[in-house]
Amino acid sequence: xxxxxxxxxxxxxxxxxxxxxxxxxxxxxxxxxxxxxxxxxxxxxxxxxxxxxxxxxxxxxxxxxxxxxxxxxxxxxxxxxxxxxxxxxxxxxxxxxxxxxxxxxxxxxxxxxxxxxxxxxxxxxxxxxxxxxxxxxxxxxxxxxxxxxxxxxxxxxxxxxxxxxxxxxxxxxxxxxxxxxxxxxxxxxxxxxxxxxxxxxxxxxxxxxxxxxxxxxxxxxxxxxxxxxxxxxxxxxxxxxxxxxxxxxxxxxxxxxxxxxxxxxxxxxxxxxxxxxxxxxxxxxxxxxxxxxxxxxxxxxxxxxxxxxxxxxxxxxxx
Amino acid sequence: xxxxxxxxxxxxxxxxxxxxxxxxxxxxxxxxxxxxxxxxxxxxxxxxxxxxxxxxxxxxxxxxxxxxxxxxxxxxxxxxxxxxxxxxxxxxxxxxxxxxxxxxxxxxxxxxxxxxxxxxxxxxxxxxxxxxxxxxxxxxxxxxxxxxxxxxxxxxxxxxx
Numbered sequence: 271x272x273x274x275x276x277x278x279x280x281x282x283x284x285x286x287x288x289x290x291x292x293x294x295x296x297x298x299x300x301x302x303x304x305x306x307x308x309x310x311x312x313x314x315x316x317x318x319x320x321x322x323x324x325x326x327x328x329x330x331x332x333x334x335x336x337x338x339x340x341x342x343x344x345x346x347x348x349x350x351x352x353x354x355x356x357x358x359x360x361x362x363x364x365x366x367x368x369x370x371x372x373x374x375x376x377x378x379x380x381x382x383x384x385x386x387x388x389x390x391x392x393x394x395x396x397x398x399x400x401x402x403x404x405x406x407x408x409x410x411x412x413x414x415x416x417x418x419x420x421x422x423x424x425x426x427x428x429x430x431x432x433x434x435x436x437x438x439x440x441x442x443x444x445x446x447x448x449x450x451x452x453x454x455x456x457x458x459x460x461x462x463x464x465x466x467x468x469x470x471x472x473x474x475x476x477x478x479x480x481x482x483x484x485x486x487x488x489x490x491x492x493x494x495x496x497x498x499x500x501x502x503x504x505x506x507x508x509x510x511x512x513x514x515x516x517x518x519x520x521x522x523x524x525x526x527x528x529x530x531x532x533x534x535x536x537x538x539x540x541x542x543x544x545x546x547x548x549x550x551x552x553x554x555x556x557x558x559x560x561x562x563x564x565x566x567x568x569x570x571x572x573x574x575x576x577x578x579x580x581x582x583x584x585x586x587x588x589x
Numbered sequence: 590x591x592x593x594x595x596x597x598x599x600x601x602x603x604x605x606x607x608x609x610x611x612x613x614x615x616x617x618x619x620x621x622x623x624x625x626x627x628x629x630x631x632x633x634x635x636x637x638x639x640x641x642x643x644x645x646x647x648x649x650x651x652x653x654x655x656x657x658x659x660x661x662x663x664x665x666x667x668x669x670x671x672x673x674x675x676x677x678x679x680x681x682x683x684x685x686x687x688x689x690x691x692x693x694x695x696x697x698x699x700x701x702x703x704x705x706x707x708x709x710x711x712x713x714x715x716x717x718x719x720x721x722x723x724x725x726x727x728x729x730x731x732x733x734x735x736x737x738x739x740x741x742x743x744x745x746x747x748x749x750x
Contacts, residue, residue: 294682295704301655301678302698306712308657309674315611317667367665399667 316366317399323360323378323392324406329461331356332382332409341368341396343375353383356409369396380409386460386491388412411460416470416485416493420448423498424505428452429582432499433475436485439467454497463487472497476582477511479536500582501538502554502562510549510574512537517573519565523548530567531555538577539569547571609639611668616649616675624648633673640669647671653678655710679732681707685740691719692740694730716746 321339335356338348341364349368352360360378369376373395380390392407420432434454435445443462448454454472462468464487472481478500485493501509517533523545533553541551549571552564614623614635621633626646630638642665649657654675663669683692684704691701694714709732718726718740726743738746 295684295706296702297706298698298700298708300698301708301710302694302714303655303710304695304712304714306655306676306710308655308659308676310659311670311672312661313670313672314664314666315668315670366667398665 318366319364319369319397319399320401321360321362321364321378321404322402323404325356325358325360325380326406326408327356328408328410329459330386330411330463332384332387334383335360335409336381336383337362338379338381339364339376340379341376342370345377345379348379356382366399371396371398378404380407382409386411386463411463412491413457413460414462414487414491414493415455415457416495417453417455418494418496419452420454420472420497420499421452423500423502424579425503429499431475431583432473432497434470434472434497435474437469437471438462438465460491463491470495470497473499475584476500477536477577477584478538478582479512479534501540504564505538505540505552505554508541509577509579510539510541510551511535511577512539512569512573513575514573517569519553519567519569521567523550523568527568530565533569539574540564541574542566544571549574609641610663610666612638612640613668613670614638614647614673615671616673618651618654618675621649621651621654621673621675624650642666647673649673649675651675677711678708679711679735681709681732681735682737683707683740684737687740687742689720690725690740690742693717693719718742 333356334353337352337354337360339350339362340347341349349364350362352362360380374393376394376396378392378394380392382389387409390407390409392404394402394404396402416436420429420434421427422429428451430448430450430452432448432452432454433445434448434456436443436456436458443458444456446454446456456470468485468487470481470483470485474480476499481497481499483495487493512533512535515535517537518529519531519533520527520529522528531553537553539549539551539553541549543550547570548568550566550568552566554562555565556562612635614633616623616633619633623630623633623635624647625638625640627648640663642663644660644662647657647659647661654677657673657675659673661671682704686703691699693699694707694716696715696717709730711732714730714732716728716730717724728746730738730746740746
């Protein structure tokens with residue numbers, strides 16, 4: 271009986287299923303695509319580069335500075351130019367991807383709008399986006415330069431190997447020596463520009479009184495100064511030189527006569543007359559910092575020595 | 590050890606040369622596995638993933654939707670956001686009472702029974718009808734939902750409930 275029920279149930283199930291299947295129909299085996307273009311949205315978000323360059327100023331600050339930022343070694347077309355009052359920090363925003371991120375071919379050109387300053391260049395390696403903080407850069411006033419030739423006053427011929435120095439009060443800032451063409455050049459930091467006791471001193475290695483001249487850079491950072499050494503052509507021979515400092519140059523030979531000048535060692539005297547204990551002659555005195563006039567007077571014989579113009583260099587100490 | 594060092598150097602080099610870009614991926618529908626260059630990067634929505642500039646292949650598969658493959662040239666940028674809209678597949682019925690016809694969809698799928706169930710990607714499909722080897726009808730079916738289509742010779746495809 272149970273077996274008959276089982277058969278009936280199975281037959282009913284088969285009829286039911288085949289009936290449903292015939293109603294639904296067969297399923298096509300593949301999915302049918304039409305290769306429609308998918309809908310896709312792509313949104314980019316671009317960053318920016320924040321460029322920071324701290325600045326320091328040494329001694330002086332220019333009023334305005336022109337900053338130019340160049341990228342990828344192109345020094346003709348800046349990607350940005352900014353003129354602003356001298357800031358403590360240069361800040362610029364650049365678009366993403368403009369800088370060379372492989373090498374330090376990007377640069378900031380700092381151009382102070384002041385002729386006392388020289389342009390400064392800062393090279394740096396870029397990033398794609400984000401912040402770059404560069405090491406601080408010091409903006410210095412430009413160097414002060416004095417250059418020229420050393421020559422003999424007597425015949426205008428070049429004289430070589432003359433010690434030339436720049437001094438502030440008696441502090442030697444920098445020393446050089448004229449070359450085989452008589453040319454010299456000295457450069458000192460710009461902070462000395464307004465020093466009031468700046469001078470050039472030349473010929474300390476010569477037998478003559480050293481040449482001294484006050485320097486004034488207030489109008490120009492670069493000075494041309496030719497330095498004449500020794501007695502001028504107006505001084506006729508025989509020429510004597512004082513052999514020590516503080517030599518009395520008097521208006522008469524007698525004791526008690528007035529001292530006109532105290533001469534330094536190496537001062538040239540063109541001797542006209544000789545007495546038993548005195549020489550009478552003329553010296554050159556510079557007035558108004560350029561014009562030289564001759565003055566006559568008396569000097570004790572023991573304070574002078576005859577000049578050998580064939581060798582004007584001092585002997586090294588010890589010889 | 591040498592190999593590990595070498596790999597680290599290469600990895601560092603690649604990271605250095607090709608800075609990474611933040612990647613976000615959204616899909617409709619959600620919770621779909623995303624394969625980037627053959628690697629499963631997770632289920633959508635994807636947030637704060639990284640990608641390098643250059644060409645990359647996205648592959649997205651989900652049951653009930655047409656698989657999507659997309660080649661993208663990624664430009665250097667800070668971030669990129671991708672939205673993918675998957676195309677659904679609908680189950681439709683196709684019925685006719687005409688005799689001796691052969692039906693073809695999109696030039697490659699054929700049947701000759703009077704009732705068939707089809708899985709069709711949403712969008713337009715080209716239906717061509719043949720009789721004794723000749724085309725006797727051609728029309729476009731627009732699929733945008735599960736439907737039952739009743740075909741009558743040379744008449745626009747009708748819908749039936």
